[in-house]
Amino acid sequence: xxxxxxxxxxxxxxxxxxxxxxIRFTFQVEGERIRGVDIRAxxxxxxxxxxxxxxxxIQTLYLSERICGxxxxxxxxxxxxxxxxxxxxxxxxRAQYLRVIYSELERIHSHLxxxxxxxxxxxxxxxxxxxxxxxxxVLDLLEELSGNRIDYALPIYGGVRRDVSPEQTxxxxxxxxxxxxxxxxxxxxxxxxxxxxARTRDVGILTSxxxxxxxxxxxxxxxxxxxxxxxxxxxYLVYGELGVKAITPRxxxxxxxxxxxxxxxxxxxxxAQSLDLIETCLYEMPEGEITSFPKVPALLAYLKKVEGEGLxxxxxxxxxxxxYIRLEAGVEEPIVWKVKAPTYSNLMSWVPMFRxxxxxxIPIIAASIxxxxxxxDRVHVVRDGSPATVLKEDLLRLSRAKTERxxxxxxxSASGPRSTAHGRRTTDNGQRTPDxxxxx
Amino acid sequence: MIxxxxxxxxxxxxxxxxxxxxxxxxxVLGFLGRVQAGKATxxxxxxxxxxxxxxxxxRREKCIGCQLCIRVCPAKVIEFLPEAKKIRMHVxxxxxxxxxxxxxxVDALAESPDFLLSDTDRSSPALTVE
Numbered sequence: 001x002x003x004x005x006x007x008x009x010x011x012x013x014x015x016x017x018x019x020x021x022x023i024r025f026t027f028q029v030e031g032e033r034i035r036g037v038d039i040r041a042x043x044x045x046x047x048x049x050x051x052x053x054x055x056x057x058i059q060t061l062y063l064s065e066r067i068c069g070x071x072x073x074x075x076x077x078x079x080x081x082x083x084x085x086x087x088x089x090x091x092x093x094r095a096q097y098l099r100v101i102y103s104e105l106e107r108i109h110s111h112l113x114x115x116x117x118x119x120x121x122x123x124x125x126x127x128x129x130x131x132x133x134x135x136x137x138v139l140d141l142l143e144e145l146s147g148n149r150i151d152y153a154l155p156i157y158g159g160v161r162r163d164v165s166p167e168q169t170x171x172x173x174x175x176x177x178x179x180x181x182x183x184x185x186x187x188x189x190x191x192x193x194x195x196x197x198a199r200t201r202d203v204g205i206l207t208s209x210x211x212x213x214x215x216x217x218x219x220x221x222x223x224x225x226x227x228x229x230x231x232x233x234x235x236y237l238v239y240g241e242l243g244v245k246a247i248t249p250r251x252x253x254x255x256x257x258x259x260x261x262x263x264x265x266x267x268x269x270x271x272a273q274s275l276d277l278i279e280t281c282l283y284e285m286p287e288g289e290i291t292s293f294p295k296v297p298a299l300l301a302y303l304k305k306v307e308g309e310g311l312x313x314x315x316x317x318x319x320x321x322x323x324y325i326r327l328e329a330g331v332e333e334p335i336v337w338k339v340k341a342p343t344y345s346n347l348m349s350w351v352p353m354f355r356x357x358x359x360x361x362i363p364i365i366a367a368s369i370x371x372x373x374x375x376x377d378r379v380h381v382v383r384d385g386s387p388a389t390v391l392k393e394d395l396l397r398l399s400r401a402k403t404e405r406x407x408x409x410x411x412x413s414a415s416g417p418r419s420t421a422h423g424r425r426t427t428d429n430g431q432r433t434p435d436x437x438x439x440x
Numbered sequence: 441m442i443x444x445x446x447x448x449x450x451x452x453x454x455x456x457x458x459x460x461x462x463x464x465x466x467x468v469l470g471f472l473g474r475v476q477a478g479k480a481t482x483x484x485x486x487x488x489x490x491x492x493x494x495x496x497x498x499r500r501e502k503c504i505g506c507q508l509c510i511r512v513c514p515a516k517v518i519e520f521l522p523e524a525k526k527i528r529m530h531v532x533x534x535x536x537x538x539x540x541x542x543x544x545x546v547d548a549l550a551e552s553p554d555f556l557l558s559d560t561d562r563s564s565p566a567l568t569v570e
Contacts, residue, residue: 055514062514062537130445133455147493147551153537161542162491189442296512296543 006030010359014043018363020117021373025366029359037354039347044374049337056332057083057157057303058296064323065151067339068375070113073106074316075339076155078323081236083157086310086327087303090292095159096237097285101172102145102154103314104274104281108179109138110317111267111274114370115190118264121363122199127189134182141175144168157299159291164282172282176275183272190264191252200260204353204365207258214352217345218319219270220369222248223263225256230315242280247273260368267370304332318342318370341375459485488553493536495554498569500526502548509540509549521570528570532562 007030014022022043028036048067052060064075077099084091091099112135119127139149146152146162154160164172190196206216211224221228229246231239249256249265256262293299307329313322319342326336346369353365460482465471474480488494505525510518515535519528541549559567 056511058512058539059514062535062539065537066535126446127442130442136455143492144489147489147491147538148536151535151537153493153535153539185441185445193442296539297508297545300511 007035012362014040018121019366021371023371023373025362027354027359027362032358032360034354034357034359034362037351039350041347041373042377045377046374049339052337053333053335056300057327057334058300060334060337061156062153064339065153067341068372069150070110070372071106071316071318071321071341071375072151073102073154074314074321075323076153077103078312078314078316078321079325079337080155080157081312081314082310082323082325083303083306083312083327084310085312086308086325087157087306089158089302091159091237092289092292093238093286094163094288095290097281098160098164098290099155099237100239100242101164101278101281101285102142102152102160104277105138105142105145107274107317108271109135109142110370111271112138114267114317114367115186115264117367118260118364119190119196121367122196124196127196130189131186134179134186137175137178141171144171156291156293157303158293159289161291163290164285169282172278176279179271179275183268183275186271187268190268191261196264197261199361199364200264202257203260203361204357204368205257205259206349206353208256210352211258211349214348215345216319216349216369218315218317218342218370219263219266220319220346220349222246223256223266224258225249230313230320234313236313238281242277244273244277260364263368300332303327305329309336316342318372319346339375341372343369343372343376346371347376457486458483485556488555491551492553492555493538493551495531495552495557496529496534496538496540496569497550497552498527498529499548499550500570502546503527504546504548506545508543508545512539512543514539526570528568530563531557531567531569532559 007028010027010029011024012027013019013024024040024043026038026040027034048063052063055063061076061079064079065072067075083089112131116128116131116135119125119131142152143149145164145168146154154162206220206224208225210216211221211226216224216226217228225248227246227248229244230236231244232246235244247266247269249262251269252265254262254265293302306327309324309326311322311324313320315321321342322340324336324338325334328335349369350366353368354362357365460468460475461471461480462483471480475482503526505520505527507520507527509527510520514537515533517529517531517533518540519530521528538551541551557567561567
């Protein structure tokens with residue numbers, strides 16, 4: 001019993017300077033050592049899947065882009081793959097190559113972003129600024145190709161919206177050369193730096209057995225030595241012809257340990273792999289159409305007639321992302337849209353990673369799976385056993401009722417200041433304000 | 441190697457473009473006023489690429505009022521004016537996907553390079569296109 005008395009609980013989050021997005025950890029801490037962790041997600045839920053059920057498929061495409069600001073090519077590509085599978089739409093070969101180029105560009109900028117964040121979490125802000133300065137090149141190229149620095153609006157059902165023109169090809173080649181020349185410096189700064197190694201080696205270990213049994217995906221699983229990559233295991237687009245191989249620390253001549261260092265190894269090597277893929281695509285890309293539906297009204301009319309369901313999968317920078325969609329003939333909106341973002345699969349791998357680590361390593365271990373909470377948070381509200389949904393209109397009505405109540409309350413005597421000041425209409429004060437008894 | 445980069449950084453120009461002024465003015469609006477009066481010079485922003493997706497340009501006389509842009513707009517930016525059979529766009533809501541430009545059958549909509557759209561009033565004339 002004496003031992004258990006020394007274990008204290010430290011809550012971190014949902015809002016905390018060490019976390020970039022809201023999630024709550026409850027650590028069981030004995031001295032400086034973490035003995036256990038409880039994770040609670042769901043603070044950044046936005047109801048995106050439900051919002052899609054009120055929008056047509058083209059509007060849903062841009063909604064899917066806003067699931068994640070970093071994976072703003074991965075999600076649209078996955079939903080287009082799902083809808084194309086449901087609707088039996090053929091994608092022209094050139095568009096498939098272009099989609100690969102765009103998604104690999106996204107992988108480069110996402111991994112460089114992670115590398116900067118990781119350096120920041122280690123307290124190495126010089127490296128953060130160096131990495132993010134370097135990252136500007138790929139963002140500039142994406143702006144050149146898409147017209148937007150972020151949220152590129154490139155994929156569309158049946159193809160892509162913008163081509164890589166002959167004038168733009170040299171710019172892509174220049175970017176590939178720039179990062180090739182720089183890669184050794186980045187590897188040097190991250191992997192051969194004694195202070196980075198001291199802070200990341202044998203920190204936050206996820207063994208390959210644990211990664212396998214917890215179904216980890218993406219770089220988190222590959223750093224543990226699992227040869228797991230959707231581009232290799234279930235090829236889509238032209239990834240099968242490109243022959244993508246999952247990158248593990250073995251490619252760097254290391255035996256995988258699954259620690260934070262290995263995760264950095266995998267992500268930096270994947271930058272090099274993406275550069276190779278972009279170059280190959282640029283040379284092998286055939287000429288031709290970039291979309292099978294050049295006219296938007298024809299696409300809308302075709303999608304309205306579709307009846308069926310489809311599944312799309314894609315290797316996002318953080319891991320496997322899956323979209324499921326069900327469409328009904330005569331209805332423009334999707335009937336069901338289900339998104340599984342990579343962080344959802346990686347969440348549980350935090351539990352073994354945090355075990356017996358130091359409190360000071362919490363930020364870097366939390367960051368090591370490259371978490372994206374708002375991508376992942378999916379909530380279903382169940383009250384008294386029956387599902388309940390609150391629409392925007394309902395919220396607006398509740399808000400107006402609250403204003404009315406507060407304005408009315410100020411004119412009232414002191415008999416009901418508490419309920420009016422807090423504006424909470426629950427069943428216990430509902431009897432005091434019977435005129436607002438309607439609604440939810 | 442990182443040390444070499446850091447030391448060389450001391451003697452090179454910063455990577456950041458110092459827009460709108462080299463040093464942060466006390467009041468940005470006051471500074472812009474001085475620029476208009478010709479008393480100060482503006483450090484220009486980084487030029488945008490050729491097919492930049494900025495504020496949507498609208499050619500009212502070409503518009504036939506088919507409402508296709510309204511159907512595809514993900515952010516519900518576009519309002520239909522039934523009497524005139526034209527549209528009004530509230531740019532403050534725009535996500536700059538330019539899907540309306542792709543959808544427009546008569547090329548009444550186009551991508552413009554304007555991106556300096558900050559305003560304190562979301563319904564100001566600069567943020568309303570009609």
